[in-house]
Amino acid sequence: MSVEYNPKEFEAKWQERWFKDLFYESKDFAKGKEKYYLLVEFPYPSGDSMHMGHTRNYCMMDTVARLRRMKDQNVLFPIGWDAFGLPTENYAIKVGRPPQEITKENIDTFRRQLHSLGLSFDWSREIDTSDPKYYKWTQWIFLKLLEKGLAYKAEQPINWCPKCKVGCANEEVIDGRHERCGTLVEKRNINQWMLKITEYADKLDKDLDLTDYWESVKTRQREWIGKKTWYDIEYKIEGTDEKILVSTTRPDTQFGSTFVVIAPEHEIVEKLKKYMSPEILEEVERYQEESKKKSELDRISQLKEKSGVNTGLFCKNSITNKTLPIYIADFVLTTVGTGMVVGVPAHDKRDFEFAQKYKLPIIRVIEGEDGNREEINSVEKVCEGEGTVFNSEFLDGLSTQDARVKVGEYIKEKGIGDVVVRYHLRDWVFSRQRYWGEPIPVVHCDKCGTVPLPEEELPLELPKVESYEPTDTGESPLANITQWVNTKCPKCGGPAKRETDTMPNWAGSSWYFLRYTDPKNSDKLGDAKKMEYWLPVDHYEGGAEHVTLHLLYSRFWHKFLYDIGVVPTKEPYKKRTIHGNVLGEDGQKMSKSLGNVINPDEIIEKYGADVVRGYMMFMGPYEGDVLWSTETINGLKRFVSKYYGFLLSAWERKDKSSPKVTKAVLKLANKVEEGILNFKFNTTISALMEFYNEFHKEIFSKEDLEKLVIISAPIFPHLSEEIWEKTGHDYSVHMQSWPQIDKEHLKEEEVEIPVQINGKVRGRLKVNVDISEDEIREKVLSEKAFSEYLDSGNIKRLIYVPGRIVNIVV
RNA sequence: GCCGGGAUGGCGGAAUAGGCAGACGCGCGGGACUUAAAAUCCCGUUCUAGAAAUAGAGUGAGGGUUCGAUUCCCUCUCCCGGCACCA
Secondary structure (H helix, E strand, O other), X not given: OOOOOOHHHOHHHHXXXXXXXXXXXXXXXXXXXXXXXXEEOOOOOOOOOOXXXXXXXXXXXXXXXXXXXXXXXXXXXXXXXXXXXXXXXXXXXXXXXXXXXXXXXXXXXXXXXXXXXXXXXXXXXXXXXXXXXHHHHHHHHHHHXXXXXXXXXXXXXXXXXXXXXXXXXXXXXXXXXXXXXXXXXXXXXXXXXXXXXXXXXXXXXXXXXXXXXXXXXXXXXXXXXOOEEEEEEEEEEOOOOOEEEEEEOOHHHHHHOOEEEEOOOOHHHHHHHHHOOHHHHHHHHHHHHHHHOOOHHHHHOXXXXXXXXXXXXEEEOOOOOOEEEEEEOOOOOOOOOOOXXXXXXXXXXXXXXHHXXXXXXXXXXXXXXXXXXXXXXXXXXXXOOOOEEOOOHHHOOOEHHHHHHHHHHHHHHHOOEEEEEEOOOOOEEOOEOOOOOOEOOEEEEOOOEEEEOOHXXXXXXXXXXXXXXXXXXXXOHHHHOHHHHEEEOOOOOOEEEEOOOEOXXXXXXXXXXXXXXXXXXXXXXXXXXXXXXXXOEOEEEEEHHHOOHHHHHHHHHHHHHHHOOOOOOOOOEOOXXXXXXXXXXXXXXXXXXXXXXXXXXXXXXXXOHHHHHHHHHHOOOOOOOEEOOHHHHHHHHHHHHHHHHHHHHHHHOOOOOXXXXXXXXHHHHHHHHHHHHOOOHHHHHHHHHHHHHHHXXXXXXXXXXXXXXXXXXXXXXXXXXXXXXXXXXXXOHHHOXXXXXXXXXXXXXXXXXXXXXXXXXXXXXXXXXOOOHHHHXXXXXXXXXXXXXXXXXXXXXXXXXXXXXXEEEO
C-alpha cells in the first residue's frame, strides 16, 4: 500500500492543538520527576524574519526537550525576546516609526515562525526585555549594584562622529569612518556609567571549576579574564624628579631591556611634556592626535608597522642601572599593565620590530635550546619561551620562572616596585546615549548629587518621543523631553534632572534565565522557592559569539545576586555548549547583499515542519558550521515520505515480530536516545535511515510498531502524532514513555572481525565475542585464506583486540 | 596580532579510551516502469592501473611515536568566529 505524505493536512492541526492545551507548560515542583532546565539563547527579533540559524538551533534543542520529557523529566524549555537594541532603533530612525511598534511586529513574526516548526516551548513563560514589567527588574538590579558600590561613573573614550554629532557603535564604524555619513570617527572621552565586573574577576575565573562547560568555553572565559602576575617597577627619569612605574610580566628579562614605551594617551605624558624640546613636543602632540583615530585592534596588530616618537628623555632601569630612552608608541595601551612597558627586543616580537625600526640595541639574556646564545637578528629568532637566564648579574643561571620570583623579592625588598595580579578583563561600560534601552533609574540633583530612584518608582518607563535621533550634543534622545528629564529629587524634593543614558542590550540578557522560573512575579525578580527548584540551568545552548562577553556579564550579575541573597546558586549555568552556524549555499554567511538568504517560512511552506526539522538535524554536526543545500533537503523529503508510508503500511500488516526485528527496534531506540542526548543529531537521522533501509519490508508486531512511532516522536513530532491517532491510539504520542532499554540485551553474540597481516586487511572471521587470543590464533592459522600471506615468514607477533581486530606481524 | 574552532571522495558528512577510512544523504552513471517526462524503484559510485580478480595510493603539508595514526606529539599552511558600543 502506498500512502501519500501530505504534511499540510495535519501539521497545523497538531500545532494548534498542542498550543491550545498548553501541552508543554512546565509545572513548578512536579512531584516524582527530575527537573531539567534547557535554555536556548533567546532571539533578537530584528528585521523581517527569523534566521535559518535560529531555526536549526531551536529544532535541535526541541528534540532534546521532547526526548527528556518522554524520559519522564520535568523539562523547562522557555523562550522570549531580547528586544532592546541598536538595529531596531536605527530602523525606527530610518522609517520614522516608534521602536515599540516595530518590535511588537517583529515579535509577532518570530512567534508565528517558531510556532510553525512545532517547537515545544513553554509559551506561558514568554518574556520580553523591553516590557516594563520585565525591565522593572533589570533596573532594580542596577540599583542594587549602585547600592553596593559596583556601579560608578568614569571618563571613557567613545567613537564620535563630528558631523552627525553622535557617538557610534564599533559596528557602525567601517575603516575608521561613520558608516552613515562617511566622516572620519574620533575618540572622545565622555562620562559613562561603569559596572565593576573586575571585582568579580577572580571568582569568575575560579568558579569555572564548578561548571561542566565545554573546555573550549572555559578556556575562552579564562583567556578573556586574563589573570596575570605583573611586576611594577619604578624607574627614575634622568635629570628630573619624576618617576615612571613601568610594568612587565617577564621581569626575568630585565637585563635585556633597551627602551621604555608609554601609551600616547597616558596621563603621565602631559606631565613629561614640560621636559621636551619644542620640536619633539610638537611631534608628540601630533602623534597623540593620530593615534586617537586608530582602533585598538589596529594599534596592537603585529601586521601593521610599529610607530612611535622618541621623547628625547631617558630613565634609569632601577634593577640594571642602565639608561634607557623613553618612547611614546600606540602599540602600548593604557589599559594593559600600568600603560608603560619595558622593551626587551630579544624576547618579545613586538619589541623586536620596534627596536629594529628605531635602531635600538638588542640584548639576549635567555638561552634557547641546547644552551643557544646566538645573536637575535631576525624576528624568527626572537625567543619568547622559558629557559635559563644569562648576562644578568644576580639572575645568572636561574630558570626564567625562578628569576621572576627573585626579581619580585628584589623589588619589594628595595622598595622600588611591587608584584600585582591584574586582569585583562576591564570594567563594563554600561551607558549608551541611545533611546531604545532601559532608562538608567537615577536622577542628578544639584544638592544631593546622583540619587537612585526609590524602588517603588520602578519601572521607570521609557517615554514616547518624537524623534529617535540622538541630540546635537550627543546625548540620548531622552534629553530632549524636558518634561521627562525635569523631575524632583527623591531625597530633598528639589529640582533635579533624570539620567538620560540608557542601558546596553547586554543588560536584559544578563538575567533572563532567572525570570523564566517565575515570569509573572510583580513583587520580586523571582520567587526564591521557584528559583531554588529550577536553578541552575542544566544546559545552556548557544553560539560561539556569546561565549565571552554575554557569558561573563550574565555570570557576573548572577554571582552578584547570589552575594546579596537573591539567587540560590553560585553559578547560573551547569553546562554550556556551542552550536555551529548555517551558512548559505555558497559557504558564505547568509546576507541580503550576497543574495544567499533562505527564508524559513518559504521552506516550511514547501517541505513541511517535520522535513525541515529532520534536515536541520541531518545537515551536519551540531558544533560545526553547515552549508544550506536545497538538493539535500529534497533527500530528506524523500526519506520522510517513505518513512511515514512505511509506518502506516507496516501497521496494516502487523503480526509477530522476529526476535531480530524486536532487537533492532530496541537498538534503534538506544541509538536515538544516545544520539540526541549527546548532540549527535546528524547520525541520529542516519540511524533512522539505516533502520528503514534494512527493515522496511519486515513484519512488525503491534508493540514494536508502537515503539517505532514513539522513537520517532521527538524528531518528527507531527507525523508521529498523526500516525499515533490514525492507528487508533489516544492523544498523545508525546505523553508516552520512552522504551525501556536493557543494554545487556542488545549485545551481539557473534561478531565479524577483520584480520590484518602486517597492517593490511586480508580477510574477516566470524567469531564468538568472548573468544580468547589462543583460540583466535588457531582459527586464523587453520584458515586457508590467510596461509598465502603467512607462508613467507614466521609469525613475530599476534595482536588481538577483543571484538575489534586481529593483526599478525610476520 | 592575541584567543577559540576547523581542514576527510564531485558535495554535506561518518568513523577518535589508537584498530576494516568514506556509514548516511546529495549528486552523478546505468537499468526498470512510462508513448514520453516527472515521480518512484533497482544496481554502481575515493583515486590510479586493469575486462575482471586484484594491486598500489589515499583523511590540508612535512616529520615523529606505534604491530597499527583521520585519531596522539612536534613544525607549518589555509579557512571560520571573538576581540569589549552588533547581538
